[in-house]
Amino acid sequence: MRNRSALWPALALTAPLVxxxxxxxxxxFLGVALWSVTLPELGTGQYQxxxxxxxxxxxxxxxxxICLVVTVVAVAAAYxxxxxxxRGSRLQRRILEICIFVPFWISLLTRxxxxxxxxxxxxxxxxWMQALGLIDSxxxxxxxxxxxxxxxxxxxIPFAVLPLASAMRAVDERVLLAARGMGASRLRIFWSVFLPLTLPGVIGATLIVFVFSLGFFVTPAILGGGRSIMVAELVYLRMFQSPDWGLGAAISVALVLIVAALMALLSRFAALALTGSGK
Incomplete structure (x- = not known):
């Protein structure tokens, strides 16, 4: 009875968010899914x-x-x-804090x-390269x-830093001191102790970066110049320039379903890696 009485306040608090x-x-999303099977006519022709x-x-x-390369590079640099x-000095931490948080105040378009x-x-x-005579053209x-x-x-990179920082701050310093007291080198401590303990942060950063990168539009459109079109830009072109709303909606739905499947698969492997139940 006590559990049931506590359930209703919890539901009342979460209902606005839901x-x-x-x-x-x-x-x-349901509206876009409806477009994908009704425009220009009813059926699954757009998916075909x-x-x-x-x-x-x-x-x-x-x-x-592109998203796979971006994820690997961004997570490695963020780590x-x-x-x-x-774990750096006070001055290093202050400088890096500025470098991490200032980009959040600058728009994607400006960057x-x-x-x-x-x-x-x-x-x-x-x-500069031409002025120095290093290149001719x-x-x-x-x-x-x-x-x-x-x-x-x-x-x-800043989005990957936050979950990694949370995982690194949760590492017990006594574990590292114990490994050092047993004669392990700094490199051995990092690979055998520190990195495995921060693996949840690595997995979280990987998921965040990969999902965010799939929906990028402004950066690929400006820097790609129409030669490296990604899915989000293709949806825009089909929706507003062709226009082919049915196919654009089908692409959107397919991307969401693929991302959901990949996230479920990655979460499954992440759970097995963290619990060791996959061995």
């Missing part, structure tokens, strides 16, 4: 077009390839930054144009996948 999520996410269209499939493959932030000003043919990098540093990856990594 209602908000339903109105903000569930209902719009999606599967049989080489352009759409190539965009999906490019998106997942090194977070390690210094958590994308910043990379464009840095890497374009007449940008700062090419101008500008290097093609934008409107390609590497520039898109660089811009996305820059945006997503």
């Amino acid at each position: 209602l908000f999520l339903a109105c903000a996410y569930a209902l719009p 077009r999606l599967v049989g269209d080489p352009l759409v499939l190539s965009v999906f493959l490019r998106t997942f390839r 090194a930054i977070t390690y210094v932030w958590v 994308a144009f910043g990379w464009l000003a840095l890497l374009s043919n007449r940008g700062l990098f090419n101008s 500008p290097l093609a540093l934008v409107r390609n996948e590497p520039s898109v990856i660089a811009g996305m990594v820059h945006v997503l």
Whole structure:
């Protein structure tokens, strides 16, 4: 009876959040799903077009390839930054705090144009290289996948730092001291003790970065210049420039379902890795 009496206040407190999520996410998604099977006519023709269209499939493959590279690079860079932030000197921590939190105050559009000003043919990098006599003509540093990856990594590193910092701060210092007292080197302590203890943060950062990167639109559109189109940009093109709302809706639904399946699979493997039950 006590558990039942405590259930109703909990439901009352969570009901507004559930209602908000339903109105903000569930209902719009159902509307898009309805478009995918009713526009321009009732049926699953748009999904058949999606599967049989080489352009759409190539965009999906490019998106997942870019997102995978971005995830690996961003999480690896964030791990090194977070390690210094958590375990560095006072001055190092203050400098890194500025570098981590200031980007949250700058819009994606501003950061994308910043990379464009840095890497374009007449940008700062090419101008300096030509002024120093290191190159004769500008290097093609934008409107390609590497520039898109660089811009996305820059945006997503701060998001990866936060779960990593939480995991690193939870590591018991006595465990590291015990390993050092048993004669382990610093490198051995890191690989055999510190890294496994921070694995939950690595998994959380990986999931956050990968999911966020799948929905990127502004950065790939500006830095890719139409040559490295990702799924979000393809949806925009189909919705507002073709216009082909049915196919755009089908692409959106397919992306959401693929992401949900991948997240469920990754969460399953993460649970097995953390509990050791998969051995």
